[in-house]
Amino acid sequence: MESLLDLLWAMSDFLWGTPMTVVVGGTGLYLTIKFRFYYMKKIKFHFKNTFAKMFKGGDGEGSVSGFAAACTAMANTIGVGNISGVATAVTMGGPGAIFWMWVSGLLGMSTKACEIILGQRYRVKYEKSMDEYLCDRSFVMKNALGWKAGSVILAVFVFIFGPWTNAVQTESVTSSLYEAFQIPPIVSVVFVGLTCFLTIAGGLKRIARIMERAVPFMAMLYILAGLGVLVMYIDQVPAALSLIVKSAFTPMAGVGGFAGATARDAVRYGVARGIYSNDAGTGYGIVAHAAAKTDHPVRQSSWGWGEVFLDTIVVCSVTALTIIITNSYIDFPDITSGQLTTIAFKVAYGNLGGYFMAIAITIFAWTTIIGMYYSCSKSVNYAFGDTAWNKKMTPIYMIYFMFPALAFYDLEADLLWAFTDVLSAMYVIITLVFIYAKRKEIFRLFNDFWDRFVPELEAGKTPEPVSYETIEK
Template sequence: MISEILIALADFLWGTPMTVVLVGTGLYLSIRFRFYYNFRKIAFNWKNTYGRMFRKSEGAGTISGFAAACTAMANTIGVGNIGGVATAVVSGGPGALFWMWISSLLGMSTKACEIILGQRYRVKYSESMDEYMCDRSFVMKNALGWKRGAVVLSVACFVLGPWTCCVQTESVTGALEQSFGIDPMISAVVLGVTCFVTIAGGLKRISAIMERVVPFMAVCYILGGLGILITNWSIVPDAFALIFKSAFTPMAGVGGFAGATARDVIRYGIARGLYSNDAGTGYGIIAHASAKTDHPVRQSSWGWGEVFTTLIVCTVTGLSIIMTNVYIDFPQVDSAALTTVAFEVAYGPIGGAFLAAAITVFAWTTIIGMYYSCAKSVNYAFGDTLANRRATGVYMVYYMIPCVFFYNIQADALWAMTDLLSAAYVAITLLFIYSQQKEIFRLFRDFWDRYVPAKERGENPPPVTFGTLDEKADKEAV
């Protein structure tokens, strides 16, 4: 009954209103950004993201811009790109992939706003930890002045946040059991222990591991998916035709697929697209706040880089499922297990083993990345004090409890719960974006109309950075 209630409520929230709000916001921001994050500045965005991966970052911060982006992508490149896409195709049909593309393209601008906000309203903790940081609560206090609301928000985030990781553990245990026959409890325990050891090292250990593991695993997964496309190249045009055709028209049931209305296609495509790239949820505020950069808008280029990467991974997943026809031939399989079956159909047992390993690594990095996001709420609630350091240690234990002990909750219920929490995060993040759009676009114009031209003339303008607890100094930074 609880599962049915959660699913019904998620269906309501992610109906037409939320779809219109997200797509409308992405379009509005894209227009105001002159489509710089969508397609007009692709060369610049590429140069300032993938092109700067191994270069030393300028400006104040805790870790490099690339390390911050990898920590962010630990959240985005995960089971949402594998299990989430599978759920979207099963529930909405092949056309859901089209709406995931739309969600991603427009979400690039939304993600950029989050990154700018995180850089603009971040603070520096010196007493309890040596780290620049920001999250939704910091923005609520520093930008809006809502101190009590910020405390309530921080508590809600660090209490409820860990429960969304059940989705990750469920996907891992299911994939490993199906491919290797490993007992789910053993998988959950090993996953929990290794995650705990990693997060215990703090931001620098987390970011150091993420900037090595995330890119490597993403490339391996994309190559595996491309192999399916290459070996079935003759039906690639038909697969794309089916995606575009079913994106706007209802799809009748066939085989194990129950069919889907046009509303289902859009709803599941947008919802799973959001979960895969996190655009609009506020996670960009958190992950990029610690980055060293000479201007907040330069770091916001990763709004394009992150979402573009997840777009590729989602497309590989969706096409693998559609071209192997597993969403029709295996009606009892859903979530990441369905993607595993697709790779097994394409490559045999080796494909299933590869996918199970990929899911495990992706889920592992997502759980770790999500911990960092939740821990910032703990940091806000306890402030830059000794109590913060102690509370963070206790929180690590609490965070791992849902991952280890509640992995066997019904997958539909897990996704519904994730949708509900995502909806709340979206509402809060959009409030920040719309209320602070004057500051966001002031920084955007400053970067493109003053800072970049000065750099191109060979001048050396001072970095535009934030991060002091002194509000007066913050206002005088530019």
């Protein structure tokens, strides 16, 4: 096991080294400039088309509302990545990693928008086996780039290896529930497994219905609890923010039990954990938003702003500041997973904080596993097509999907995160290839929306739907 961990860390260090950091950051900057900074400065528009329309059905064709699709996406983003991911970022990269999380988030808004546009643009409708609009990386690879053989290989790779990242979720659940309530890990795993299975068995409609209720409620409750910690330690918040910025550019020496971190560590872990948390560049946005009802792909891409802002700028910041101002990462150096955030809340609120965090992590992990199932299952749908085989294989895949989460929950958190980093890096490379290959089409749609579609709507006209080239069914 130690040799496997060394191998995974070596692969992770290579994949998330300076070249990847430069490419991911550079791509985000390039897209932000090409999009005229609209995903940063058109805040009023994006707010009106995201959070202000949470309970509206949406216009245009699709399977679920834009908000329901976004909640399915946010099930992947707002979750354990905000808790365990931030904890490991701070312990491995120091407080400075949070600064680079913010940077990756701001630039990642445009990257996530591209994913959403691609998902809407190249989606298809399965009418025989599912009656559902869908898309994922394989659909884009075939319909946008014409790589049929590669798209099948990619689909098989995703539906085989994707479920193994769920072990990160169940490890966080078992460690947190044991820390707070001394619940035996096997009990926690069985509970999570059964409830997840019952939910995913209901298909997209049930998943979307539950996500649009559970995700916003738990996110707001967590934010309020975190803000309570910041109020309690308000005099230490300025120093914590200063430490984050300062250590983003200079090495942070060891303090207490904290071993210290270089500026390179801060960048590496900040960007990697930021991407894992908000999914910008991983391609998950392609999947979740393809089913959304919308009158134009670029309107749905407003959630590229909404998801990343809520996830990275708000929720991750709350977690990071809680860990830093309570000194938890220094006083408890041997703890690197979600358990560290639980301890931080216990420092602030006593046992009540530990109980709250254990429950929060459980719900976040639960929604993330369900969101991940939806994403991985689209690769199964692609591999078997709109046929009877698709219908037959889906229930079998549900069982396989849950297996890693239930069987390998007790592995070391470092091993699980190393594997997750490797898989995320591979997804990012593939997604960036898509974005660069279809950048002209992405920019065409973006300009069509802002230069034609929106002005005609504001003038009281009914704009013609955006035109597409032929997509192979």
